[in-house]
Amino acid sequence: MRVIEIEGGRGPAAALRLAERPTPAPGPGEVRLRVRAAGVNRPDLLQREGLYPPPPGAPDILGLEAAGEVDALGEGVSGWQAGDRVCALLGGGGYAEYAVVDARCLLPVPDDLDFVAAAALPETLLTVWANVFEAGALAPGETLLVHGATSGIGVTAIQMAKAAGARVIATSRGAAKTTAALALGADVSLDATAPGFDAELDAAGPAHVILDMVGGAYAERNQRGLAPGGRWVVIATQGGRAANIDLMLLMLRRQTLTGSTLRSRPADEKARLTAAIRAQAWPWVVSGQVRPPIEATFPLAKAQDAHLRLEAGAHVGKVVLTL
Template sequence: MPEMRAIEITKPGGPEVLKPTTRPRPEPLAGQVVIKVAYAGVNRPDALQRAGNYAPPPDASDLPGLEASGEVVAVAEGVAWPKPGDQVCALLPGGGYAEYVATPAAHCLPVPEGMSLKQAACLPETYFTVWSNVFMRGGLKAGERFLIHGGSSGIGTTAIQLAKLFGARTFATAGTADKCQTCLDLGAERAINYREEDFTKVLKTEGGADLILDMVGGDYIPRNVSAMAMEGRYVFIAFLGGPKAELNFAQVMMKRLTITGSTLRPQSDAAKAAIAAELKTHVWPLLAAGRLAPVMDSEFALDDAASAHARMEGGDHIGKIVLKV
């Protein structure tokens, strides 16, 4: 069986546990395609998996990497699209830090017209997460006040742009003047430096948040509830500040709030295919028209994945980090 280069997690730990290896090249199972990877996106769940805190699903590769771009080189029988030779970007069950990866055909999307493979590798994990949580789960509508924590992250920069295009009033938190300026440049009405200003007071002055996208959790949870408007929705996607907090639920009742959240990777293939179909209809034309684009931070060689993780966990990055395969 032909072999390929890949990056494996040798044991749970810091970035240094990511090491080059060789693995058998994957073959497409029913409904799948195999992509020759050009670029792989680097995301927080990769770091959680590396640290031993986010096990891959039972049928997924143990290699990290949840999104990639490249050329389709093999398809299972009965797959109508994509075809061998097509350039795609794709949401992956794992295995993106490698020269080849298998994924369901229904989780692939065409590389948007005019966009490079490097940019396209930054789309799937982020856009699937933002679209499903902000629009499908969170129900964001034009004119609503939307608070995004981590506004300069890959998720944050995507959420700001999409919310702006769909007519919402966006507010974002970030930790430096440069990161706040990035949020403003992307279309945020207000960028709040959380080291200098209380986002709760800012939102209350504006009438409260109709929707909050939170990747922080921890002590932000009661503050977010306090910052929300009547009938507001609160969506969790991560817990960088921890998953636990003490909360007075009387506020939830009095304001008639909805609290929800999701993780993407454990969802069914059908659920992810439904998100992909919505993205192709509602978002891909905007990308092709140049009305939004991923914010890029840095590029590392595949063998230097450890440095890419160190960059991400250092917290200085703005936008997306990619591995060139």
């Protein structure tokens, strides 16, 4: 099968190259997926640079989410059959013609959804669900503040929060992204590069939940804008890993600061999250309330161009590889 490898095991986008590998066979409890599209995510960029190694047992091939047809069933798999249209959360392996996946991490693709749109869903939906709705416990009527609101995670968070009946404050960089976040359903959309950003952010709050992909650079403004009893969830540190936290303010306002990654979670935990998505959030996908916009698609052989598009930071929504 054709796959994308990283020449030398790490490197810039130019290090991605098309290669051939044996087609994998599904083991017990697994299915083999004939990949038709694969989502491109920021963790892929980090892995390519040698900064985010795959967890034990995961393939070294990039790709944390994919969509296609069930091609083969491993021993003990029930509820799925060859030819089913599915999308899946992967530990790795999406940048390939075939991928093996834990059958518990499959989701059925609605009839009106193509594989490109479906491939943009699993990693982002599970990330938002785990962090906004479980760790953040966002409730109807509360306010969610999303930084990096036009990223793949950000656009999904806006749509899921609105589907759940929450108010959304979105921050992004530049007027075009600010407009895009409003079009996606944000109630307030702020340009982080504009003069007066801090004052506007304070006026828009307070937030009950903050989904933070910036980290250290926004720490003080995040804590200041968090409501009493609020939950601040960090899932990336593009603005730095170190933060200045006022512990007295945290105590007085009963604030919670937490964070997580998805890829390193045990298989049983990923299966639990997938089941929660299917029961509680997948109806939003079926109804069309949650459909992250697709910024661009690239054929598998042009994976380096897909990485360059994501690295440029001008995207709104998801970048997807097609096979």
